[in-house]
Amino acid sequence: MPPAPGDREARREDVSEAVWHVLADKGFGGLTLRAVATEMGVSTGMLMHYFPAKRALIAHALDLLEKRTAERPRRARPAEGLATVRAMLLDILPLTADDTARNRIWVSSWDLALADDGLATDQADRYTRMRSTLRPHLEAARGLGELPAAADPEQLAATAVAFTHGLVVQTLFDPARFPEDVQIAMLDDFLASLARR
Amino acid sequence: MPPAPGDREARREDVSEAVWHVLADKGFGGLTLRAVATEMGVSTGMLMHYFPAKRALIAHALDLLEKRTAERPRRARPAEGLATVRAMLLDILPLTADDTARNRIWVSSWDLALADDGLATDQADRYTRMRSTLRPHLEAARGLGELPAAADPEQLAATAVAFTHGLVVQTLFDPARFPEDVQIAMLDDFLASLARR
DNA sequence: CCTTACGTACCGAACGCTTGTTACGTACCC
DNA sequence: GGGTACGTAACAAGCGTTCGGTACGTAAGG
Numbered sequence: 134m135p136p137a138p139g140d141r142e143a144r145r146e147d148v149s150e151a152v153w154h155v156l157a158d159k160g161f162g163g164l165t166l167r168a169v170a171t172e173m174g175v176s177t178g179m180l181m182h183y184f185p186a187k188r189a190l191i192a193h194a195l196d197l198l199e200k201r202t203a204e205r206p207r208r209a210r211p212a213e214g215l216a217t218v219r220a221m222l223l224d225i226l227p228l229t230a231d232d233t234a235r236n237r238i239w240v241s242s243w244d245l246a247l248a249d250d251g252l253a254t255d256q257a258d259r260y261t262r263m264r265s266t267l268r269p270h271l272e273a274a275r276g277l278g279e280l281p282a283a284a285d286p287e288q289l290a291a292t293a294v295a296f297t298h299g300l301v302v303q304t305l306f307d308p309a310r311f312p313e314d315v316q317i318a319m320l321d322d323f324l325a326s327l328a329r330r
Numbered sequence: 331m332p333p334a335p336g337d338r339e340a341r342r343e344d345v346s347e348a349v350w351h352v353l354a355d356k357g358f359g360g361l362t363l364r365a366v367a368t369e370m371g372v373s374t375g376m377l378m379h380y381f382p383a384k385r386a387l388i389a390h391a392l393d394l395l396e397k398r399t400a401e402r403p404r405r406a407r408p409a410e411g412l413a414t415v416r417a418m419l420l421d422i423l424p425l426t427a428d429d430t431a432r433n434r435i436w437v438s439s440w441d442l443a444l445a446d447d448g449l450a451t452d453q454a455d456r457y458t459r460m461r462s463t464l465r466p467h468l469e470a471a472r473g474l475g476e477l478p479a480a481a482d483p484e485q486l487a488a489t490a491v492a493f494t495h496g497l498v499v500q501t502l503f504d505p506a507r508f509p510e511d512v513q514i515a516m517l518d519d520f521l522a523s524l525a526r527r
Numbered sequence: 528c529c530t531t532a533c534g535t536a537c538c539g540a541a542c543g544c545t546t547g548t549t550a551c552g553t554a555c556c557c
Numbered sequence: 558g559g560g561t562a563c564g565t566a567a568c569a570a571g572c573g574t575t576c577g578g579t580a581c582g583t584a585a586g587g
Contacts, residue, residue: 141535158445159445160444161359162358162442163445165572166572166573167572167573175537175538176538176539177573178537178539178540178574178575179536179538181574182535182536186573186574187572187574240444241440241441241444241445243440243499244357244359244437245359246503247357247434247437247438247503248357248438257503260500260503261504261507288519291508291516292493292497292519292520295492295493295516296492297496298495298499298500299491299493299494299496300488300492302440302492302496302499303491303492305444306450306453306454307458310454310458318485322485322489323489327523329526363546364546372564374548375549375563376562376563378547378548378549379562379563384546
């Protein structure tokens with residue numbers, strides 16, 4: 134059943150899936166070719182057939198992480214302004230098992246990223262993009278009078294991202310302390326505190 | 331310059347220092363016995379003389395991290411209430427090179443911690459302690475009328491820690507975007523948003 | 528239609544290297 | 558001389574990577 138050309142990309146997807154599982158429970162520190170091979174019941178040689186080196190596999194894993202983050206299901210964007218900001222931040226929080234795995238892998242990647250200049254600037258760019266995506270909606274909120282006129286949207290975006298990711302990290306380490314309703318309550322109170330002035 | 335007994339603890343301190351340097355620029359993923367030995371110009375055998383195994387060295391590194399965090403220079407605590415909260419959070423932010431190194435190592439340790447149940451609960455406890463340390467001062471602030479009477483100090487502590495650590499991470503990846511004054515301005519605005527209701 | 532040739536997919540084993548660890552030797556001081 | 562403090566060198570295990578071989582499917586040629 135082997136050489137069915139065209140399955141090549143599908144096979145790479147299978148490898149991606151195995152890499153995802155390994156990352157989700159061992160982190161990048163535990164990502165090894167043999168671990169991935171064992172996970173999918175194949176040989177390490179097969180992995181090299183689809184990825185020329187581990188470097189390529191790591192790069193692919195990071196692409197996959199970004200892709201899955203971009204393509205994750207998101208809730209509908211309600212009315213413009215703070216309501217949309219709320220929806221965007223809710224889409225980041227680890228409320229489901231998938232969200233938790235994804236966030237866990239992101240946090241795990243920071244060890245790698247901080248040690249590698251290229252990966253570090255990638256991560257920095259990612260944050261810049263995240264803030265840029267948030268900013269227009271904060272501007273809209275300001276226009277709607279939901280935020281004080283003096284508010285600085287760029288800085289508020291950075292603050293919102295900071296709050297959200299800080300909550301992500303605390304939740305990953307202590308899920309029992311931060312169940313869904315607590316996370317949502319914290320986010321709502323945070324947004325309310327930005328609003329009322 | 332050999333067996334001067336009593337130097338034993340001092341020697342372990344020297345090793346600690348080398349471990350610190352390696353961690354600060356390679357992270358836990360790059361922490362290796364040979365890297366530490368090379369860093370201090372000795373043999374790996376010497377390391378094993380003071381630490382029976384790498385496990386012990388990692389444990390010591392984590393202790394060191396906690397100790398240096400606990401014993402870091404802190405600014406004076408001003409008047410009770412929000413001013414003290416501000417001082418405590420400023421003591422966390424990566425404003426100096428030392429603060430940056432310490433935070434970098436903390437973030438790096440999360441990859442390890444998320445993959446190891448024991449380390450994960452340690453980290454969870456650390457967060458619990460951090461919130462507990464902050465809470466009384468938030469209560470005091472509420473008593474002083476600096477916070478709304480309806481404020482929940484425990485939740486506010488979690489929110490403050492989240493904001494601060496989220497800012498830490500963004501700053502580590504993009505120091506140029508978050509120089510000292512920007513970090514401080516963000517913290518002050520964040521605290522102001524908690525206050526005014 | 529059968530045969531030959533060839534490229535793809537994969538396994539199993541080995542390679543060389545780095546890792547943590549151990550054993551042994553030596554220099555030193557009390 | 559005996560215990561302490563190392564350096565040196567080797568160890569086994571695990572790593573990423575390479576290589577030869579096999580099985581299979583497709584395409585070409587008579």
